[in-house]
Amino acid sequence: MARVLVVDDSIISRNSLKAILAQGGHEVAGEAGNGEDAVTLYQELRPDIVTLDITMPRVNGLECLRRIMAADATAKVVMVSALGQGTKVLEAMESGARHYLTKPFRGAVVLEAIRAVLAA
Amino acid sequence: MFSQFFGQYLLERQHISPDQFRLVMALRDFSKAKLGFLAINAGYMTAAQVDDIHASQTVADKRFGEIALEEGALDQNQLETLLTQQAAMHVSLGQTLVDEGMMELADLERILAEYKRDCGLSESEFAALKSGETDVLAESLGKMPGLGPDNVYGGYLALFARNLVRFVDDNIKLERARLVEEAPYDLLVYQALLGRQNLFTGLAGPEGATGKFAICYGKLESVNRELTVDALGEFLNVQNGLFVTRLSNRYLEMDLGVPGHHCGGRLRTAGVMYAVPVVLPFGYVELIVATDEPAVF
Numbered sequence: 001m002a003r004v005l006v007v008d009d010s011i012i013s014r015n016s017l018k019a020i021l022a023q024g025g026h027e028v029a030g031e032a033g034n035g036e037d038a039v040t041l042y043q044e045l046r047p048d049i050v051t052l053d054i055t056m057p058r059v060n061g062l063e064c065l066r067r068i069m070a071a072d073a074t075a076k077v078v079m080v081s082a083l084g085q086g087t088k089v090l091e092a093m094e095s096g097a098r099h100y101l102t103k104p105f106r107g108a109v110v111l112e113a114i115r116a117v118l119a120a
Numbered sequence: 121m122f123s124q125f126f127g128q129y130l131l132e133r134q135h136i137s138p139d140q141f142r143l144v145m146a147l148r149d150f151s152k153a154k155l156g157f158l159a160i161n162a163g164y165m166t167a168a169q170v171d172d173i174h175a176s177q178t179v180a181d182k183r184f185g186e187i188a189l190e191e192g193a194l195d196q197n198q199l200e201t202l203l204t205q206q207a208a209m210h211v212s213l214g215q216t217l218v219d220e221g222m223m224e225l226a227d228l229e230r231i232l233a234e235y236k237r238d239c240g241l242s243e244s245e246f247a248a249l250k251s252g253e254t255d256v257l258a259e260s261l262g263k264m265p266g267l268g269p270d271n272v273y274g275g276y277l278a279l280f281a282r283n284l285v286r287f288v289d290d291n292i293k294l295e296r297a298r299l300v301e302e303a304p305y306d307l308l309v310y311q312a313l314l315g316r317q318n319l320f321t322g323l324a325g326p327e328g329a330t331g332k333f334a335i336c337y338g339k340l341e342s343v344n345r346e347l348t349v350d351a352l353g354e355f356l357n358v359q360n361g362l363f364v365t366r367l368s369n370r371y372l373e374m375d376l377g378v379p380g381h382h383c384g385g386r387l388r389t390a391g392v393m394y395a396v397p398v399v400l401p402f403g404y405v406e407l408i409v410a411t412d413e414p415a416v417f
Binding site: 085104 | 172175176178179338346350351354357362363364367368373374375376377378379380
């Protein structure tokens with residue numbers, strides 16, 4: 001079971017992911033709707049995994065990833081993107097993200113990504 | 121789609137009342153059967169397999185049958201059997217009107233001829249509408265010259281129509297894309313596509329219709345302004361993500377901007393801007409497509 005911090009400016013996306021994680025037996029340690037809150041919450045909660053949307057206003061997902069990795073080089077971050085954002089996903093993986101998910105979410109795909117990142 | 125187009129015409133010309141319109145559309149909906157349901161009924165697929173394919177459609181612009189074949193959930197013979205069943209079960213709007221005693225057959229024939237004359241569609245567009253070739257019709261109605269190369273931006277409306285049918289409501293009526301200098305809105309949710317040439321895309325509409333759009337797309341029980349903006353933004357993300365992926369397959373790279381929204385104003389452009397009205401059972405929304413981000417007033 002993982003403690004997961006869910007970061008996405010979309011409430012619908014956060015709720016969808018939270019429901020999948022709960023069905024998979026994982027704990028949602030917290031949630032954030034923007035990159036700044038995400039970095040603060042990460043340092044407070046020290047979750048096992050962070051799911052992090054790439055496209056967010058003000059502090060985008062890539063910048064948020066860099067700040068989390070700077071605070072904790074062992075952080076396990078799973079990037080979340082829409083289709084067609086391959087370049088940004090690649091950049092995120094090169095910046096330390098462990099895995100990625102594409103919206104809209106498919107339950108089995110999400111849970112497999114969480115399992116793979118936990119096992120690594 | 122023909123039922124929605126013709127049904128709206130009957131309503132506008134007062135050949136049927138709003139209550140009769142709702143009744144015939146409901147009866148028509150009852151007679152339709154989605155392929156997934158038929159596949160479960162026939163014992164070809166499980167509900168979990170059907171759900172999985174519906175989920176796949178959100179990340180791939182493909183029909184249910186196509187994905188089922190690719191994933192081995194159905195074989196060709198099974199798919200053809202189901203498609204034949206589906207066609208046989210479908211009851212046309214016209215037949216429903218006559219069967220329910222709302223119209224005589226001779227009147228239906230006369231009104232159909234009037235509709236063909238008045239609908240503003242070309243011969244080929246009308247033929248596509250009658251034969252259910254949604255893609256052909258949407259491609260024709262969605263021609264937006266001045267937006268950019270047709271081999272790049274063509275097909276945006278057809279993709280939009282497919283996504284509406286898949287994820288919001290399959291009773292849609294598209295109107296022809298109109299070149300506009302100004303577009304008023306109650307609520308506008310937008311997203312820019314960023315590349316060598318940018319594209320501004322948006323969904324605009326009155327609060328009621330955009331709220332119901334959000335309920336249908338997000339499978340929500342109710343909405344407020346925040347959830348409506350969220351759901352429309354997520355729909356645009358899916359639409360534009362699929363579009364950008366298709367462009368990428370042609371070695372044209374574009375990126376998705378952050379969705380945003382405005383309330384109660386007008387868009388004005390010095391560039392090229394199109395508005396495409398879409399009539400849904402619960403109201404209308406407009407798809408806005410422009411070459412540059414319009415000024416907001």
